[in-house]
Amino acid sequence: MWVIFGCIILIPIIIAWIQYAAFGLPADPSAHFNPVGPQVPTDPAGFPAWIRISHWVNFLFLTLIMRSGLSILFDHPRLYFNDGCTPHTEWIRFTPIKVPAFKMWTAKEDARYISPWIGLPGYRHTIGLARVWHFLTVPFFLLNGAIFIVLLFVTNQWKRLVPHSWQILPDAWKVFVHYATFHFPIEPNGFFHYNALQQLAYFAVVFILAPLALLTGLAMSPAVENRFHWYPKLFGNRQCARSGHFMVLVVFFIFIIIHVALVAATGLSVNMNHIVMGTNATHNYTGLYIGIAIVLFVCLCCYLALWLSWHHPRPLQKAQANINGRLWRGSINMFKPRPYYTKKDISPYFWPNGKLPDSREWQELAKNDFKDYKLKVGGMVENPVELSLDDLKKIAKEENITMHHCIQGWSGIAEWGGLPISKLVEIVKPYPTVTTVAFISFGGGLYGGLYYDTHTLDNCLKPQSILAWEMNYKPLPIAHGAPLRLRIENQLGYKMVKWIESIEFLESHEHIGKGYGGRNEDDEYFDLYADT
Ligand SMILES: Nc1nc2c(c(=O)[nH]1)N[C@H]1C(S)=C(S)[C@@H](COP(=O)(O)O)O[C@H]1N2
Numbered sequence: 001m002w003v004i005f006g007c008i009i010l011i012p013i014i015i016a017w018i019q020y021a022a023f024g025l026p027a028d029p030s031a032h033f034n035p036v037g038p039q040v041p042t043d044p045a046g047f048p049a050w051i052r053i054s055h056w057v058n059f060l061f062l063t064l065i066m067r068s069g070l071s072i073l074f075d076h077p078r079l080y081f082n083d084g085c086t087p088h089t090e091w092i093r094f095t096p097i098k099v100p101a102f103k104m105w106t107a108k109e110d111a112r113y114i115s116p117w118i119g120l121p122g123y124r125h126t127i128g129l130a131r132v133w134h135f136l137t138v139p140f141f142l143l144n145g146a147i148f149i150v151l152l153f154v155t156n157q158w159k160r161l162v163p164h165s166w167q168i169l170p171d172a173w174k175v176f177v178h179y180a181t182f183h184f185p186i187e188p189n190g191f192f193h194y195n196a197l198q199q200l201a202y203f204a205v206v207f208i209l210a211p212l213a214l215l216t217g218l219a220m221s222p223a224v225e226n227r228f229h230w231y232p233k234l235f236g237n238r239q240c241a242r243s244g245h246f247m248v249l250v251v252f253f254i255f256i257i258i259h260v261a262l263v264a265a266t267g268l269s270v271n272m273n274h275i276v277m278g279t280n281a282t283h284n285y286t287g288l289y290i291g292i293a294i295v296l297f298v299c300l301c302c303y304l305a306l307w308l309s310w311h312h313p314r315p316l317q318k319a320q321a322n323i324n325g326r327l328w329r330g331s332i333n334m335f336k337p338r339p340y341y342t343k344k345d346i347s348p349y350f351w352p353n354g355k356l357p358d359s360r361e362w363q364e365l366a367k368n369d370f371k372d373y374k375l376k377v378g379g380m381v382e383n384p385v386e387l388s389l390d391d392l393k394k395i396a397k398e399e400n401i402t403m404h405h406c407i408q409g410w411s412g413i414a415e416w417g418g419l420p421i422s423k424l425v426e427i428v429k430p431y432p433t434v435t436t437v438a439f440i441s442f443g444g445g446l447y448g449g450l451y452y453d454t455h456t457l458d459n460c461l462k463p464q465s466i467l468a469w470e471m472n473y474k475p476l477p478i479a480h481g482a483p484l485r486l487r488i489e490n491q492l493g494y495k496m497v498k499w500i501e502s503i504e505f506l507e508s509h510e511h512i513g514k515g516y517g518g519r520n521e522d523d524e525y526f527d528l529y530a531d532t
């Protein structure tokens with residue numbers, strides 16, 4: 001990968017130098033630009049307020065999105081091109097640790113610390129809040145982008161961004177040869193024109209990079225993947241999409257560095273007057289000073305976001321539920337998972353996660369191969385039952401090969417065999433007021449308390465929602481949840497309770513635990529709806 005990246009960067013530079021050595025500098029395509037006004041009267045002149053505002057709003061949002069994205073990345077600091085995320089196949093890792101072969105190494109243990117100077121909120125095991133910042137910003141980032149693009153095309157401003165002739169390509173190359181060989185090309189007045197390379201770069205950021213960020217992000221959603229299996233395939237597979245999402249971040253970062261460096265190098269105070277004040281004034285620093293104030297304000301927002309994450313996480317979680325929870329519930333959460341994978345897709349490796357139960361009761365049951373295990377099913381039902389594994393197996397069995405999506409970013413494809421939850425529902429007969437099913441584990445949560453999670457009854461009745469006692473055609477291994485674990489395929493991994501002790505039918509997720517829908521929702525501010 002490093003060789004490939006090196007080539008992508010070095011080869012154009014080498015070609016530019018060869019061209020320069022053999023033929024000298026190419027003619028500068030900006031030479032014919034009118035330096036004091038638009039080329040033709042219908043060309044845009046200056047930056048209206050909506051451009052300036054959306055530019056700086058975008059800067060704030062991108063800062064939040066990129067920093068929270070890094071925090072999310074560091075919860076599983078490895079990137080792959082294979083869906084099984086087999087250790088040692090990552091193309092890049094942000095951890096010194098090689099996954100040990102001699103002991104169980106869970107994905108949670110593998111999470112890293114990231115400094116809050118870089119990540120939002122930073123630190124370890126803060127993925128819940130990192131996602132809150134990431135997803136809370138995204139709808140507004142998209143809205144800002146949409147408004148920008150609409151206004152771009154209802155005004156004449158699109159002309160500065162959208163190339164209208166293929167001539168832009170050779171022209172951009174000529175400008176690149178200047179930069180690459182350390183010659184500054186002629187600087188057109190950005191109030192009226194960009195040079196060809198600049199125009200191409202801005203165009204690519206707005207019309208390619210930003211949409212790619214959205215599309216690769218969406219490809220990681222379990223609800224989307226399980227309904228439209230072809231979609232992540234557009235990028236190769238789900239982990240390619242995740243890697244691509246990261247590369248989008250890297251390109252954004254490189255763009256920002258070069259953008260800011262050139263803004264500074266080509267007349268900082270004038271350029272700042274353009275994009276802050278909307279004036280073409282050359283002899284005052286107003287734009288620069290206000291621009292610095294805006295940057296400081298963004299820093300302050302970052303600090304405030306960190307402070308809120310640490311001192312008022314619950315309102316953040318609730319804001320996320322009110323905005324994105326609602327959005328997802330009414331859209332992608334309604335998709336029904338579809339069968340797709342076959343035996344040959346089963347991943348050679350499947351990351352284990354969570355904490356093995358340490359209760360004496362579970363250990364006794366495990367010693368005896370769970371022969372004495374009884375699943376307790378109760379709550380708001382007409383017919384509470386206790387069922388052994390054999391009882392469960394006698395009711396029905398369904399086998400599905402599906403992709404597991406952990407919130408941390410890793411995935412894995414496995415076969416799961418077990419009882420469709422719909423069959424259990426038929427037996428216990430929940431009251432009509434039941435909306436929610438809670439699954440309670442023998443195991444504990446990261447910060448204490450029993451591990452549990454809730455699902456809407458609706459999701460429990462979707463295709464492929466099962467209580468599994470079988471993984472890859474063998475009895476469910478201890479590490480993966482023996483004797484019984486949950487599979488609800490349109491949700492993220494943390495909702496798939498392992499080592500299930502009991503099931504309760506409820507009128508609301510607020511009637512169990514701290515009332516946020518699960519151990520991770522209670523203690524780590526994860527989403528109630530884990531569709532993405
Ligand atoms: N009881 C219990 N169930 C749990 C967890 C846990 O910590 N405790 N971790 C969850 C998470 S975060 C994931 S990704 C999956 C992992 O399942 P696996 O170990 O089979 O990969 O289990 C889920 N179920």
Ligand SMILES: [Mo]
Nearest residue numbers: 406407493494
């Ligand atoms: Mo997970």
